[in-house]
Amino acid sequence: MKLGMIGLGRMGANMAQRLMKGGHQIVGFDPQAAARKDLEGKGAQTADSLTALVAALPSPRTLWLMVPAGEATDANLDALLPLLAAGDTIIDGGNSFYKDSMRRAKRFAERDIAYVDCGTSGGIWGLDEGYSLMIGGDEAAVERMRPIFESLAPAKDRGWARVGPAGAGHFAKMVHNGIEYGMMQAYAEGFSILRHKAEFDMDLQQVAEIWRYGSVVRSWLLDLTADALKKNPDMSGIAPYVADSGEGRWTVDEAIELNVPAPIITQSLIERLRSRDKDSFTDKLLSAMRNEFGGHPIKKA
Template identity: 50%
Template structure:
């Protein structure tokens, strides 16, 4: 099958390579001319035979919106556009309606697999009209892992990225659980082989998983993780999952806490904890730490002499 691929970065480039290895005719475009087959989107569309299929694999948000709009002006009725990035499902619904008005099909595809996808295949969560999805199935079959699993036509337009959003929210929670378990093991004075403990869980336990395998791999490379900063970004899906949970009145305590933990990781000096420290000092005279790093005496400090405020009626 012939397909145009827009965006040949870490994910898009490997996906294009997997498709080529599977016998597909891939015409790729990227802003980097060193990896691009064409000079621009217009030439990409001209190189493809109608009815065309174009897969967009660029960063979510404005880059994807701009690319979809540009392709919507270049493609013809009967063509199909696939958004394989990490777009918000709300954007999918808008894009689907706008392209449908022009007779262009739209399929949203949540993709999981990261840098290992070229070798192992990509898990694909797809949303769109049945006829559009069936036309792109040869591509999906090549990209997915071998076997029955690894692909789902989750529902209508937006369903693919909604499913991927929930998938990533679960991923947030699982990663946070592994992280907290590691920190507790490290803090213990009786566990002397933390990395070995994680390795032991890879067989015969209910938490064995690819994510655990990756954790063991990271500890093999850096047993104390001393080469890393405790700073974690988020790519958006966790926020959208929490927002969707509020809209649907679904409790998401684990995923929400994992998202907030990432926010906290980016603070060198927590503004909220400054307030907590100030209030503890005010009502209880508890010790606080100054900017200079020295602990100032409070009611719970040795030798402290703090007189509580006189209570008056009012």
């Protein structure tokens, strides 16, 4: 199958390479010439505009988007819509908000263009390990794209599936990332407790390696944690600032809307927000209140 790949950042380029290994032909587009040149060096064809990209694909066309969620995705879709025809398919493999995917699918369906939302997990390791793919959209459209998903997944018969109609793929990925927040927070807190027990002077990387085999808390995230501790046991040079890309917030919002208690995911998001407050007014006021009601000393800055 010959398909277009829009967005040749690290993950998009890796996905293009895995597809080529699966026997697919790739025509890639990215506004950055260096990204296009890099993919050309790996054996793919590239185009220097969306118009040229669409022209290089046989009908019915298949285009895979790997661009940031929100405005960037909408901008690309706005530009693509007049270039496409009935029977074409767009797959959004980024981290779009599921309600945006539902809206976009409806818009493209009016032109008889299939819109498939594909929640994609696997990060930079997906090139070698394969990607976990949570897919939403019309059942027939997803089935037509089966060769693509089979090439990207860890195996043809596992790691991917259609999970529901338009929006369902990105909804599943949103919740997946919310769970990821909680798991990461638990690992980080646990290893911090071990580190603070100074009298035992534990080798945290050693403990992580023990837990990787046979333990009920073993996981790929633990494998990555062990690797990080091996490279940098003291986390030196790393600022205590944790970003979030939006999916955790969306998961918490959805939990509230559905009246589903999600304290772990919610608190893990709060901790990320807290990590960015370098001059916490909250903590200063708490200290002042303790001084007011109990005369407790205030630590001066």
